[in-house]
Amino acid sequence: MSLKQQTISQDVLLEKYAKGNEATEDGIFKRVADGLAKAEEPKNQAKYSQIFYENMKKGGIGAGRIMSSAGTDIKATLINCFVQPVGDCIQGSDDDGYPGIYDALREAAETMRRGGGVGYNFSHIRPKNAFVKGTHSYASGPCSYMDVFDASCRTVESAGARRGAQMGILRIDHPDILEFITAKRTPGRWNNFNVSVGVTGDFMKAVANNESWDLVHKAEPSKKLIEDGAFYSEIEEKWTYETVQAIDLWDAVMRSAYDFAEPGIIFLDNINQDNNLHYCENIEATNPCGEQPLSPYACCDLGPVILTKFVRDPFTSEASFDWASFEEVVAVQVRMLDNVLETTHWPLEEQKIEAMNKRRVGVGFTGLGDALIMLGIAYNSEEGCAMGKQIAKVMRNNAYLASVELAIERGPFPLFDAQKYLDNGHSFASRLPDHIKDLIRKHGIRNSHLLSIAPTGTVSLAFADNASNGLEPAFSWFYDRKKRMQDGSHSMYRVEDHAYRVYRELGGDVTNLPPAFVSALEMSVNDHLAMMKAIQPYIDTSLSKTVNIPADYPYEDFKSVYMQAWKAGLKGCATYRPNNILGSVLSVAAPAKEKKPEPQALEDNLQNIDPNKVVIEKRPEGALNAVAEKLSYYTKEGKKSLYLNISFMPVEGVLGGKKVVVDRPVEFFIPVGQAGESQQWISSAMRLLSLSARGGMLSRALNDMRKVVDNQSIRLGEKAKEDGTLIPQFHDSEVAAIAFAIQRILIKRGLMNEDGEPLVKLSAHITSDVDANATLAASGETQKVIESVNTVMAGKKCPECGAHAVIKKDGCEYCTSCGHIGSCG
Numbered sequence: 097m098s099l100k101q102q103t104i105s106q107d108v109l110l111e112k113y114a115k116g117n118e119a120t121e122d123g124i125f126k127r128v129a130d131g132l133a134k135a136e137e138p139k140n141q142a143k144y145s146q147i148f149y150e151n152m153k154k155g156g157i158g159a160g161r162i163m164s165s166a167g168t169d170i171k172a173t174l175i176n177c178f179v180q181p182v183g184d185c186i187q188g189s190d191d192d193g194y195p196g197i198y199d200a201l202r203e204a205a206e207t208m209r210r211g212g213g214v215g216y217n218f219s220h221i222r223p224k225n226a227f228v229k230g231t232h233s234y235a236s237g238p239c240s241y242m243d244v245f246d247a248s249c250r251t252v253e254s255a256g257a258r259r260g261a262q263m264g265i266l267r268i269d270h271p272d273i274l275e276f277i278t279a280k281r282t283p284g285r286w287n288n289f290n291v292s293v294g295v296t297g298d299f300m301k302a303v304a305n306n307e308s309w310d311l312v313h314k315a316e317p318s319k320k321l322i323e324d325g326a327f328y329s330e331i332e333e334k335w336t337y338e339t340v341q342a343i344d345l346w347d348a349v350m351r352s353a354y355d356f357a358e359p360g361i362i363f364l365d366n367i368n369q370d371n372n373l374h375y376c377e378n379i380e381a382t383n384p385c386g387e388q389p390l391s392p393y394a395c396c397d398l399g400p401v402i403l404t405k406f407v408r409d410p411f412t413s414e415a416s417f418d419w420a421s422f423e424e425v426v427a428v429q430v431r432m433l434d435n436v437l438e439t440t441h442w443p444l445e446e447q448k449i450e451a452m453n454k455r456r457v458g459v460g461f462t463g464l465g466d467a468l469i470m471l472g473i474a475y476n477s478e479e480g481c482a483m484g485k486q487i488a489k490v491m492r493n494n495a496y497l498a499s500v501e502l503a504i505e506r507g508p509f510p511l512f513d514a515q516k517y518l519d520n521g522h523s524f525a526s527r528l529p530d531h532i533k534d535l536i537r538k539h540g541i542r543n544s545h546l547l548s549i550a551p552t553g554t555v556s557l558a559f560a561d562n563a564s565n566g567l568e569p570a571f572s573w574f575y576d577r578k579k580r581m582q583d584g585s586h587s588m589y590r591v592e593d594h595a596y597r598v599y600r601e602l603g604g605d606v607t608n609l610p611p612a613f614v615s616a617l618e619m620s621v622n623d624h625l626a627m628m629k630a631i632q633p634y635i636d637t638s639l640s641k642t643v644n645i646p647a648d649y650p651y652e653d654f655k656s657v658y659m660q661a662w663k664a665g666l667k668g669c670a671t672y673r674p675n676n677i678l679g680s681v682l683s684v685a686a687p688a689k690e691k692k693p694e695p696q697a698l699e700d701n702l703q704n705i706d707p708n709k710v711v712i713e714k715r716p717e718g719a720l721n722a723v724a725e726k727l728s729y730y731t732k733e734g735k736k737s738l739y740l741n742i743s744f745m746p747v748e749g750v751l752g753g754k755k756v757v758v759d760r761p762v763e764f765f766i767p768v769g770q771a772g773e774s775q776q777w778i779s780s781a782m783r784l785l786s787l788s789a790r791g792g793m794l795s796r797a798l799n800d801m802r803k804v805v806d807n808q809s810i811r812l813g814e815k816a817k818e819d820g821t822l823i824p825q826f827h828d829s830e831v832a833a834i835a836f837a838i839q840r841i842l843i844k845r846g847l848m849n850e851d852g853e854p855l856v857k858l859s860a861h862i863t864s865d866v867d868a869n870a871t872l873a874a875s876g877e878t879q880k881v882i883e884s885v886n887t888v889m890a891g892k893k894c895p896e897c898g899a900h901a902v903i904k905k906d907g908c909e910y911c912t913s914c915g916h917i918g919s920c921g
Contacts, residue, residue, distance in 0.1 A: 097410075099561060099601060104577060104591045108917075109558040113163045121559055124163060125152040131167025132158075135435035148432050155405030156425040157559050159398035159550065161211050162436060172211040174397075174440035176550075177261070177383035178447055179215045180204045181392035182241075184222050184315065194220055194392070197241050201248055203444055204262075208252050210443040213261035215390065217294060217380040218242060222315030223271035223337060234318055237272045239279055242286060249288035261384035265362065267294045271311040271337035273345070277352050277359060283724050283739060290384050292360035292668070293349055300363075300662050302342035309342035350655045353671060354645075357903075360386060360670040361658055367667045372525045372636060373454060373544050375516040386668045387550045387640035388458060393450040398458040399433050400552050401425055402560045403467035403487065404594055410470035411602055411610070417471065417483075419490060426459060426491050427498035433457035434502055434542060455509040458548030458637060459495045461487065462556050465564030466595035469612045475569040476614055476623035481630040484567065488547075488634035495546040496528060500535045508540025517541075524636040549631065549639040553910070553917040563594040567631060567641060569616045570595065571910075573609075616644050621657055629664045638667040645673035672903055712745070712762055712790040720745055721759060723845075727837050729812035731830065738778065740834070741765050742841060761789050761842065781831065785838075795848065801835030804828065812837060 113124050126149055133145035157163060158174075165172045180203055183194025190196065195203065204214045222228075224237030242264050249262050264286070266276040277293065280286050302309050312334040317326040326337050353359060367379050367389040377391040388396040406418040406425075437455060442448035464484060465475050473480050514537050518525050525536070549567050556565050564570040573596040576588050596613070600606050616624075624643040632639055645654060654673070661669040720743040728737045743763035764782040781801075788797035805828040812833040813825040827833040842848050902911045910917055 097598060097601065099597055102562060102592065102597075103589045105558055105561060108554050112160065112554050113558055115164075115168055122153075125149050127167035128152065128158060128163060129167075132162075132432055132435045132439055135438035144431075144435075147428060151425055151428040151432065154421065154425050155402035156429045156432070157400060157402065157555060158432070158436070159396075159400065159552075160555055162399065163555060163559070165211065166436070166439065171441050173207075173443055174436050175212055175395040175447075176398055177213040177215065177385075177388060177390075177396040178207055178443075179381045179383065179390040179392060179394055180207065182216050182218055182220060184220045190220065192220065197221065197244075201245060203446075204245065205248050205252050207443040207447075208249060210441060212395075212443060213263075213384040215263035215265065215381045215383045216245070217265040217267070219265070219267040219270050219294065219380070223313050223317070224275070225318045225321060226313065226315040227318050229316075235315070237275070238266060238270070239272055239275045242279070242289065246286050246288050262289045263382055263384040263386070264289045264291045265294050265381050266291075267364075267380075268296060268299045268345070268349075269310065269312050271313055273311065274348060277348055280358055281352075281356065284726055290360065290386075291358050292362050292382070292386065292670075294364045294380065295361055295662070297363070297365040297662075299342060299346075300659070303346045304659075306341070306343050308339050309345060310336045311338045311340065312336050346655070350658065351651075353658075354651055354654050354673060357672050360668060361661070362386065362389070362668040363662050363666065366662070366665055367638070369522050370524050370636070370665075370667070372517060372523050373511065374520060374523055375513065376511050382638070382668070385551050385640040386670065387460075387548050387638045389638055389667060390456075391450070391454075393444065393446040394454065394456060395447060395451055396458055396548065396550070397433050397436050397451075397456060398460060398548055398550050399429050399436075400460045400462040400550065400555065400566070401429060401491070402556075402563060403461050403463040404470060404560065404563045405463075407467050407470040410595075411472065411599055411604060415471045417467070417487075422487075423490060423494045426494040427501075429459045430457065430495050430498035430543070430546065431502060433459065434499075434506075453510050454544040455542060456545045457543050458550065459491065459546055460549045460552075460566070461491065462552040462566050463560055463563035463594070464567045465569035465616075466593065467563075469570070469595040469610075470598060472610065472612050474612050474614050475627065476619045481626050484627050485630040485634065488631045492547060492634045492636075493529065493532065496532050496541065497535070499542045499546055500532070500539050502542035503540040506542060508542060509544050511544070512540050514540070517544075527633075545636045547635045548637045549635055549641075551640045557917065561594040561597065562591060567627060567639060569614065569619060571616050573606075573613070573615070619644070621645060621649065621653075625657065625660060625664070628661070628666055632664075632666055641670070643669065643671045645671050647674045649673060674903070711792045720763070723841065725837070725841055727812070727834065729810055729830070729833050729837075731808060731810055736830075738766055740782075740837070742838070759845070761794065762786070764789065764838070778830075778834065781834070798835045798839055802827075802832045802839075804831040804835075806831075813840060 109121060109124070110119070115124075115127065118124055118127065126145075129145045129148035129152065132148055133141045136144045152158075158166065159176050161172070161176050162174045166174055180200055181194045182200040183190035183192065183196055185196040187196035187198050189199075194200075200216070204216070207214055218238035218241065221238035221241060222235045224235060224239075226235040226237075228235055245262065245264070266273055270276070273293070276291070280289075280291060299309060301307075312329075312332065314334045316328075317335055317337055321337060326335055328335050349359065349361070353361075362382055364380065368374060371377070371379060371389070373391070379389045379391055382389045383396050388398075390396070401422070403422075406422045408414075408416050408418055434455065434457060437451050437457070442451070464487070468475050468480050468483060471483070473483055517523075518528075518533050518536060520526055525533070528536075552560075552566050556563050570593050572593065574590055574592040577591050578588055596606065596609075599609070599613075604610075621643060624641070628639055628641050628643075643657060645657070654671070657671065658669050722741055722743045725740050725742070726737060727740055728735060730736070741764070742761050743765075744759040745762050746757045747760050764785045766778055766782060785794070785797055785801075788794055808829055810827045810830055810833040811824050812827060813836060815825045825836070827836055839848070902909050902916070
């Protein structure tokens with residue numbers, strides 16, 4: 097059915113994909129089709145341009161880089177991601193032929209500048225305190241060099257204003273693994289990296305059997321480490337730096353994943369055993385979102401099929417999936433993606449050589465969750481998993497058959513060896529149906545790998561009417577998104593899930609949704625794993641999937657999720673458990689006290705109360721929710737930086753006859769040891785501000801601080817001109833600048849407006865004895881304010897709205913405050 101385009105789809109379409117005068121997806125489809133048809137013989141280019149165009153209309157689109165840059169004169173790659181090898185030397189090549197660290201950095205910077213994300217395995221770099229013979233010094237370890245790669249990514253703006261995404265991987269047996277696991281707990285460190293631990297089957301067995309585990313590297317350790325017990329093994333040809341209990345190391349990884357949502361896990365042996373090219377490559381890394389395990393310099397050439405396009409008669413008893421049309425679209429996708437390899441700009445010659453030798457492509461799908469809903473099937477049901485499995489199976493068979501047809505026309509990929517490719521007994525290709533294997537033996541196959549289920553954040557928004565992302569279930573049925581207008585003001589508009597829109601337009605009652613409408617957060621952990629287990633056997637690379645974990649999920653059960661994933665043959669696992677991480681600071685809420693009865697007299701005398709004006713006699717005991725902000729500002733002496741911590745406590749009251757809970761600031765401080773002598777006044781100012789906050793005078797105190805003048809011009813923050821252009825903002829003193837920064841933080845959290853006035857006023861009694869299960873609810877217009885403040889999930893800072901609300905959703909960075917989609921790899 098035809099739906100009016102959502103504002104979000106038009107915005108993303110124009111911002112991310114439209115070029116020149118393009119204003120509709122139709123214009124983009126024509127440009128992309130023309131660009132990719134140039135790989136065909138001249139006499140056939142018009143024919144295939146029309147075929148590709150019609151295929152995109154049917155639902156077979158390209159990944160983001162393809163849709164953005166194909167058919168343009170932009171010197172950007174059409175490939176979303178690459179893997180960059182990094183060796184154990186500064187420049188040149190190490191003993192294994194891997195490029196030196198700074199050569200790898202240069203190559204990665206060029207790749208990101210051209211629009212590609214990059215994954216790395218840093219395990220070849222010698223550990224901290226290893227001996228460096230050439231300089232008679234000691235190594236600083238891979239984590240220190242990751243700092244350099246992180247800074248480079250932050251500096252390099254890639255083509256089309258797309259910031260480079262990165263994945264950093266370290267093996268579980270590397271001596272620096274503990275530093276790697278905990279590095280992102282430092283505020284601001286590795287903000288431009290996803291991180292994953294490369295886990296082997298031997299390690300997982302050691303965990304299961306409670307065995308010891310050696311941390312090893314071939315680099316010689318320092319004399320001190322040798323004196324402390326490091327030793328060399330002639331058999332392994334490696335040094336053992338330390339021996340630990342596997343279960344203790346595993347607990348460190350799991351505890352970090354449980355509390356900080358990172359690191360992820362990739363199962364190296366599962367990846368390599370299933371690899372079609374096991375005979376000519378070893379895979380150590382993945383792209384930034386994990387769906388593409390790749391050899392050095394290999395790439396992700398991706399194109400999802402929009403599954404909702406194939407649902408006929410949705411939300412009726414005759415609802416069905418159009419298998420014949422789906423098969424045709426998948427076959428055309430293979431040819432289109434093979435053409436991408438011929439028409440793209442390659443950042444590095446090594447990448448081109450690798451791609452030409454193996455011709456990896458990644459046909460995938462998006463909208464599985466919504467397609468199931470439209471068919472009347474719950475995602476978290478046996479029928480849902482069976483349908484997901486069947487879709488993946490049909491896609492596999494038709495993609496491989498199409499690649500055989502391409503091999504007949506164009507020849508197989510150069511490294512193809514029929515016997516090694518098909519007959520090793522455990523690779524993906526060896527499990528293909530016999531009739532497909534027979535055709536491959538006879539004719540060869542054009543592409544070594546053909547399938548990948550990637551995150552599809554912005555392409556789903558732009559081209560699929562906000563259908564559910566990749567293989568994920570829908571996250572929510574609607575949310576409100578803030579948009580900056582040209583005059584500097586903001587407007588709000590609603591973003592709705594595609595299946596929800598279709599149901600409503602067909603006359604469905606959205607106040608009473610059918611049982612198939614089950615969101616990601618309503619599903620159990622096993623529901624998420626079940627779909628991954630159903631689909632992975634039919635995908636020759638991997639899946640990008642986030643397993644949503646409830647906040648109160650027991651830690652011991654959480655650890656078993658990863659063990660289940662390994663035993664099921666999955667190639668990786670990433671989880672997200674909502675908690676009180678704001679920025680990079682973990683906050684643990686104080687235990688809820690037994691609720692005290694409220695005096696009836698207060699209920700009878702309702703009045704509006706600003707939560708920030710409630711007097712708190714003393715700081716509550718125990719840990720409080722907190723946010724850490726790095727403030728960087730410029731004085732006549734140059735740039736200054738400091739970290740500011742703000743602690744919050746929940747207060748409760750009655751709004752619209754129902755209980756609500758709002759966080760309010762009670763404490764401001766700067767962590768010990770970071771301020772120089774010239775900044776000691778800040779500590780005193782923060783103590784006074786804390787007293788003002790607890791005394792109910794925070795807004796007044798901040799406004800007074802903004803008026804302090806000491807004949808300086810301090811640059812901090814931005815302000816919007818009438819045309820919407822952002823320009824630097826200047827303040828009359830450091831005191832005023834810091835007060836401005838604090839106001840920005842509180843405004844972004846929804847606690848006050850630009851004038852320092854409260855956004856939420858509560859009626860009746862307010863107490864710090866908060867019921868942990870208090871209901872966040874209200875009515876009328878006030879309900880919208882409460883939703884905007886309290887439905888935000890804590891996470892990293894959003895680059896668009898500034899809220900600490902960026903989580904991992906469907907493999908992408910997603911702001912639960914404004915709906916901003918960040919890097920997806």
